[in-house]
Amino acid sequence: MSDNWIELVPEHPRFIPDAANQRQARERLAEIAPTADEIEIKVSERVVFFNCGSNFGRICCPSCGADIPFEWWQDRMDEDYEDGFKVAAYTAPCCGKESTLNDLDYEWPQGFGRFAIDVMNPKISKLDEKFKRELELILGTKLRVICRHL
Numbered sequence: 001m002s003d004n005w006i007e008l009v010p011e012h013p014r015f016i017p018d019a020a021n022q023r024q025a026r027e028r029l030a031e032i033a034p035t036a037d038e039i040e041i042k043v044s045e046r047v048v049f050f051n052c053g054s055n056f057g058r059i060c061c062p063s064c065g066a067d068i069p070f071e072w073w074q075d076r077m078d079e080d081y082e083d084g085f086k087v088a089a090y091t092a093p094c095c096g097k098e099s100t101l102n103d104l105d106y107e108w109p110q111g112f113g114r115f116a117i118d119v120m121n122p123k124i125s126k127l128d129e130k131f132k133r134e135l136e137l138i139l140g141t142k143l144r145v146i147c148r149h150l
């Protein structure tokens with residue numbers, strides 16, 4: 001049996017919301033997805049990578065839109081990881097513009113961070129824009145919505 005997650009990650013990789021706001025967001029998500037298997041708050045000491053599992057298709061350059069070769073990306077992932085991800089800027093192989101791994105256009109979205117709220121088997125197909133905005137207000141940050149399928 002396969003599982004799905006909706007994972008909410010701040011756009012800024014090092015941002016961690018206040019504990020009270022984390023709790024409030026979790027309670028709100030429990031109302032939005034009342035039959036979810038589990039809603040988990042994840043806070044980590046270091047920056048980790050939140051991936052979309054088998055939804056991972058391709059990677060594009062945010063500056064010029066060219067496809068980023070998977071091998072190049074894998075090398076930068078190795079280079080960037082040192083006791084957690086540094087989320088440093090790298091020169092894109094296509095146009096030479098600088099970009100962090102977090103800024104690349106992932107299909108589907110993925111991201112880096114120290115904080116996430118994870119909704120396991122939410123039984124809602126997607127998070128409505130209005131709920132996303134509401135959760136952004138609660139948590140005090142722009143959010144990236146990652147749909148992971150395993």
Ligand SMILES: [Zn+2]
Nearest residue numbers: 061064094095
């Ligand atoms: Zn480019």
